[in-house]
Amino acid sequence: MSTLLKDKLIFERSREGRRGFRPPEMDVPTKKLTELVDGKFLRQKRTNLPQVSEVDVIRHYTWLSQKNYCVDLGFYPLGSCTMKYNPKINEVTAGLPGFAALHPMQSQETAQGILELMYDLTEKLCEVTGMSWGTLQPFAGAHGEFTGMKFFTSYFKKRGEKQRTKVLVPDSAHGTNPASAHIAGFEVVEIKSNAKGMVSVEDLKHHLDENLAGIMLTNPNTLGIFEEDISEVAKLVHEAGGLLYYDGANLNAVMGKSRPGDMGFDVVHLNLHKTFSTPHGGGGPGSGAVMVNKKLEPFLPTPTVRKEGDRYYLDHDIPDSMGRISGFYGNTAVLAKAYTYILTMGSDGLQRASELAVLNANYLKEKLKGRYYLPYDQVCKHEFVFSAEKMKEEHGVTATDVAKGLLEFGIHAPTIYFPLIVHESMMIEPTETESKESLDNFIEVMNQIADLAEKDPDKLHAMPLSTPIRRVDQVQAAKNPVLRWQP
Numbered sequence: 001m002s003t004l005l006k007d008k009l010i011f012e013r014s015r016e017g018r019r020g021f022r023p024p025e026m027d028v029p030t031k032k033l034t035e036l037v038d039g040k041f042l043r044q045k046r047t048n049l050p051q052v053s054e055v056d057v058i059r060h061y062t063w064l065s066q067k068n069y070c071v072d073l074g075f076y077p078l079g080s081c082t083m084k085y086n087p088k089i090n091e092v093t094a095g096l097p098g099f100a101a102l103h104p105m106q107s108q109e110t111a112q113g114i115l116e117l118m119y120d121l122t123e124k125l126c127e128v129t130g131m132s133w134g135t136l137q138p139f140a141g142a143h144g145e146f147t148g149m150k151f152f153t154s155y156f157k158k159r160g161e162k163q164r165t166k167v168l169v170p171d172s173a174h175g176t177n178p179a180s181a182h183i184a185g186f187e188v189v190e191i192k193s194n195a196k197g198m199v200s201v202e203d204l205k206h207h208l209d210e211n212l213a214g215i216m217l218t219n220p221n222t223l224g225i226f227e228e229d230i231s232e233v234a235k236l237v238h239e240a241g242g243l244l245y246y247d248g249a250n251l252n253a254v255m256g257k258s259r260p261g262d263m264g265f266d267v268v269h270l271n272l273h274k275t276f277s278t279p280h281g282g283g284g285p286g287s288g289a290v291m292v293n294k295k296l297e298p299f300l301p302t303p304t305v306r307k308e309g310d311r312y313y314l315d316h317d318i319p320d321s322m323g324r325i326s327g328f329y330g331n332t333a334v335l336a337k338a339y340t341y342i343l344t345m346g347s348d349g350l351q352r353a354s355e356l357a358v359l360n361a362n363y364l365k366e367k368l369k370g371r372y373y374l375p376y377d378q379v380c381k382h383e384f385v386f387s388a389e390k391m392k393e394e395h396g397v398t399a400t401d402v403a404k405g406l407l408e409f410g411i412h413a414p415t416i417y418f419p420l421i422v423h424e425s426m427m428i429e430p431t432e433t434e435s436k437e438s439l440d441n442f443i444e445v446m447n448q449i450a451d452l453a454e455k456d457p458d459k460l461h462a463m464p465l466s467t468p469i470r471r472v473d474q475v476q477a478a479k480n481p482v483l484r485w486q487p
């Protein structure tokens with residue numbers, strides 16, 4: 001079949017001399033480019049840019065955008081990623097010229113608005129997490145984790161306990177946790193989960209020695225299960241002289257319900273781009289805000305925003321600070337969106353969001369667990385994990401096949417093959433923004449896929465058939481990605 005015009009590359013649509021816009025002829029004397037710019041900065045030959053009309057460009061990019069799945073189009077049950085609907089009012093406030101047209105180098109007197117926003121947001125996030133102050137500088141969750149680990153480093157350095165180099169990470173942890181601890185210079189020690197999918201206190205006890213720097217935990221963990229023994233874990237780690245790090249990338253089950261600070265954590269990072277509703281498809285932009293308790297406040301990155309009377313300012317005078325961790329003050333547009341979200345939701349709204357996120361997850365889990373194997377069968381928080389292990393044994397259908405099947409039905413796939421402690425895992429997080437109708441539709445599709453797995457697995461193996469790209473060679477795509485068109 002011939003390629004439809006709309007499916008052609010923009011370069012293939014190029015025609016010599018075609019233009020989108022023609023400026024009027026110059027009616028003033030013109031200068032040669034070399035008179036204006038030093039010749040060494042000028043290109044030697046023409047760039048190979050496509051020559052197209054405005055219609056060509058608009059049709060090309062609009063069609064591309066239609067091929068792209070997004071949370072504004074449909075359900076996105078991507079566990080651990082909290083792909084909730086992002087209210088458009090967030091974009092309106094973030095786009096106000098008073099925020100969007102700021103320059104990071106302008107004087108603080110002329111940037112009181114954003115400083116107030118940063119100050120107030122920090123206060124609100126402290127309230128949500130039960131911490132005493134924080135930094136909004138980190139650009140992503142993993143960057144927040146790294147910053148959190150630097151609090152560990154500074155704390156032990158100050159106390160003269162340089163032998164504390166060991167950070168415990170459960171086997172269910174998000175992959176960024178061990179990576180961040182390692183990059184920050186710690187030795188990572190994996191601890192086991194017990195039969196209930198929680199940190200094994202028995203295993204933890206084997207690691208409580210003078211080399212312990214602390215532990216990194218996610219609660220609820222990546223199985224969507226609340227760590228029942230958290231108080232004991234906190235007590236044991238603190239008694240052994242260690243610190244507790246809370247990976248709060250995903251706070252969707254606990255906002256307004258329970259607070260990491262009350263559980264005994266010393267430092268928390270939040271992904272404002274997940275829980276606090278800023279769009280984060282395709283890797284950015286993000287904000288991995290980090291909140292700490294009084295014990296760790298002296299080590300905050302510089303500068304931190306403070307208030308004196310009714311004036312806000314950036315405080316660089318933090319004697320024991322870990323230093324800067326971002327060029328300026330973080331992704332301020334993301335901060336404005338998260339702030340808008342918090343203000344529009346209010347305290348009641350945030351609590352209600354947590355309740356609905358948990359209700360939605362349990363609804364899906366209960367409706368589907370007869371068809372999909374649920375290895376940890378208990379009340380979940382904002383997400384839960386199925387396993388396709390039995391489907392694989394009985395019908396040769398893997399988690400990948402289920403995910404690809406969902407694409408054929410026009411639904412985004414869940415997170416698969418994570419967490420690592422569940423074989424053939426499918427991690428599902430519906431979020432609070434989905435209606436019952438949308439959840440029921442997902443259940444219907446998942447049931448159809450389970451039927452196919454039993455009756456016609458080959459049909460599932462071939463899916464998706466109607467997406468712009470069908471099955472890719474996953475190894476090639478990971479090892480040798482072709483990210484850009486070349487002539």
Ligand SMILES: *Cc1c(COP(=O)(O)O)cnc(C)c1O
Pocket residue numbers: 080081140141142143174176177218247249250271286288
């Ligand atoms: C998303 C996520 C992270 C990493 O956040 P990034 O912004 O992608 O760096 C860390 N931990 C958990 C539990 C997450 O869900």
